[in-house]
Amino acid sequence: MNLQEPNLLRHSGYVDGSWISADSGATFAVVNPFSNEIITRVANLAEPETERAIAAATLAFQTWKQRTATERSRILRKWFDLLLVHKEDLALLMTVEQGKPIAESRGEVEYGASFVEWFAEEGKRAYGDVIPSPRSDARLLAIKQPIGVVAAITPWNFPIAMITRKVAPALAVGCTVVIKPAEDTPLSALALAYLAEEAGFPRGVINVIPTDRPAEVGHLFTHDPRIRKLSFTGSTATGKKLMAQSAGTLKKLSLELGGNAPFIVFEDADLTEAIAGAMTSKYRNGGQTCVCTNRFYVHDAIYDAFVQKLAKAVQALKVGDGRVADTEIGPLINNAAIDKVDRLVADAIEKGARVVVGGGRSEAGPRCYTPTLLAEVDTTMDLSREEVFGPVAPIFRFTTEAEVIGLANDTPYGLAAYFYGKDHARIWRVAEALEYGMVGINTGLISTAVAPFGGIKESGFGREGSKYGLEDYLVVKYLCWGGINDRTVTP
Numbered sequence: 277m278n279l280q281e282p283n284l285l286r287h288s289g290y291v292d293g294s295w296i297s298a299d300s301g302a303t304f305a306v307v308n309p310f311s312n313e314i315i316t317r318v319a320n321l322a323e324p325e326t327e328r329a330i331a332a333a334t335l336a337f338q339t340w341k342q343r344t345a346t347e348r349s350r351i352l353r354k355w356f357d358l359l360l361v362h363k364e365d366l367a368l369l370m371t372v373e374q375g376k377p378i379a380e381s382r383g384e385v386e387y388g389a390s391f392v393e394w395f396a397e398e399g400k401r402a403y404g405d406v407i408p409s410p411r412s413d414a415r416l417l418a419i420k421q422p423i424g425v426v427a428a429i430t431p432w433n434f435p436i437a438m439i440t441r442k443v444a445p446a447l448a449v450g451c452t453v454v455i456k457p458a459e460d461t462p463l464s465a466l467a468l469a470y471l472a473e474e475a476g477f478p479r480g481v482i483n484v485i486p487t488d489r490p491a492e493v494g495h496l497f498t499h500d501p502r503i504r505k506l507s508f509t510g511s512t513a514t515g516k517k518l519m520a521q522s523a524g525t526l527k528k529l530s531l532e533l534g535g536n537a538p539f540i541v542f543e544d545a546d547l548t549e550a551i552a553g554a555m556t557s558k559y560r561n562g563g564q565t566c567v568c569t570n571r572f573y574v575h576d577a578i579y580d581a582f583v584q585k586l587a588k589a590v591q592a593l594k595v596g597d598g599r600v601a602d603t604e605i606g607p608l609i610n611n612a613a614i615d616k617v618d619r620l621v622a623d624a625i626e627k628g629a630r631v632v633v634g635g636g637r638s639e640a641g642p643r644c645y646t647p648t649l650l651a652e653v654d655t656t657m658d659l660s661r662e663e664v665f666g667p668v669a670p671i672f673r674f675t676t677e678a679e680v681i682g683l684a685n686d687t688p689y690g691l692a693a694y695f696y697g698k699d700h701a702r703i704w705r706v707a708e709a710l711e712y713g714m715v716g717i718n719t720g721l722i723s724t725a726v727a728p729f730g731g732i733k734e735s736g737f738g739r740e741g742s743k744y745g746l747e748d749y750l751v752v753k754y755l756c757w758g759g760i761n762d763r764t765v766t767p
């Protein structure tokens with residue numbers, strides 16, 4: 277892999293300002309999901325090294341929180357600048373370890389950097405309140421303070437953005453962080469740490485624990501009382517485990533979990549716009565995003581036209597090595613992922629779904645799946661309930677607004693939903709009726725650092741990005757200041 281800055285390819289953990297090997301000397305392989313080749317090996321850190329990272333973050337918190345928001349902002353801004361200067365190298369590292377097309381990797385570097393830029397400024401606005409006092413002899417205030425040491429556990433599908441979306445607000449308000457990236461994609465996380473060191477973050481403020489032993493490290497994160505906040509992005513199943521494990525030390529939690537996004541097309545929708553939105557919300561990162569459409573609901577009156585138009589766009593998608601400039605669909609992350617997609621498609625076909633495009637593995641690579649479109653699907657099929665996390669578009673029919681709202685909400689998940697239509701009154705009704713944390717209206721792309729990202733129900737809680745994203749790393753302290761009356765004056 278030819279990097280302009282070879283130092284960005286890191287093989288060690290980053291603890292207390294040092295690049296360290298595992299105490300045991302153990303390493304684990306990082307594999308290119310397209311070629312199945314080992315890219316490199318990385319230090320396999322475990323509990324002892326993690327304990328040292330927590331100790332370092334705890335010590336560093338005492339001084340980092342004393343810096344002014346302006347001083348912290350300047351270091352975050354420098355980090356943002358470095359991320360953009362090294363965009364090409366970071367994108368190549370990401371494509372090689374995660375598989376996404378290089379154009380999407382470049383986009384993610386910019387998207388991830390935008391959280392650093394946004395919170396470099398937002399950290400200066402952790403405003404409190406002066407409260408009108410009910411007593412003449414006292415003054416009341418509410419101030420905001422950093423919660424403390426933050427543990428961040430992040431997924432493989434956005435190996436930069438899911439980290440910066442957490443650590444940028446945490447660092448901006450004065451918290452320190454210990455990050456456990458996904459075992460599939462540690463290289464992006466370690467490159468982030470390298471550039472953070474270059475930007476001037478003091479030792480112990482940022483720590484990265486590469487490991488293929490997530491449960492062991494996670495157990496320490498959830499049980500150590502010095503960790504005051506756990507921010508997790510990943511599957512709902514893992515989120516539930518971590519929440520239960522955190523109960524003993526009552527940690528503040530942010531959980532960004534699984535999704536099952538509906539995409540509704542009403543009979544008055546602009547079909548061209550709806551097709552464009554469908555392609556974006558379904559096939560980005562090969563369908564491996566938490567906000568990807570999982571179920572399409574198309575009004576009966578336009579069903580055939582929609583299927584025909586979407587099929588044409590899906591057939592044109594180029595599958596292959598993410599390093600090739602015009603690749604649009606890369607490999608799935610691992611064998612378990614492609615086996616799951618295979619299982620869900622086979623189940624749907626067995627239960628009567630009609631394959632319009634694709635329907636099986638692609639010859640482009642061992643973990644490549646052909647972009648697939650299934651028609652005449654119904655709720656007996658597993659893919660109507662399970663998150664496919666692959667390039668598969670199942671298209672359901674509906675006839676009334678009430679029917680489709682019921683279908684769309686019939687899931688334990690509540691992350692993102694999308695719908696296309698022109699009737700203004702219906703837009704309000706549907707936007708308010710959908711039980712999701714985020715709703716795209718006549719658009720298939722909603723994610724930005726300036727808006728609150730997050731779900732409800734079993735998609736988790738907490739918000740990332742926007743002014744709301746700052747609150748997840750703050751605590752409110754109430755000050756009641758008595759003795760205000762002038763005691764030299766006799767009443």
Ligand SMILES: NC(=O)c1ccc[n+]([C@@H]2O[C@H](COP(=O)([O-])OP(=O)(O)OC[C@H]3O[C@@H](n4cnc5c(N)ncnc54)[C@H](O)[C@@H]3O)[C@@H](O)[C@H]2O)c1
Pocket residue numbers: 429430431432433434438456457458459490491492493494495509510511512514515517531532533534535565566567663665691
């Ligand atoms: N809501 C969001 O913002 C968002 C974003 C990206 C992905 N996701 C969800 O994540 C899932 C896909 O990611 P994934 O397969 O990596 O999820 P995952 O839950 O398997 O892994 C996520 C992270 O948790 C770690 N982990 C796994 N088991 C653990 C344990 N017992 N203790 C501590 N850490 C543990 C992993 O090593 C990884 O770092 C999908 O469900 C997707 O919807 C959600």
Ligand SMILES: O=C[C@H](O)CS(=O)(=O)O
Pocket residue numbers: 433434437564565566567723
């Ligand atoms: O998959 C999870 C990410 O949050 C998707 S997005 O890039 O933020 O839309």
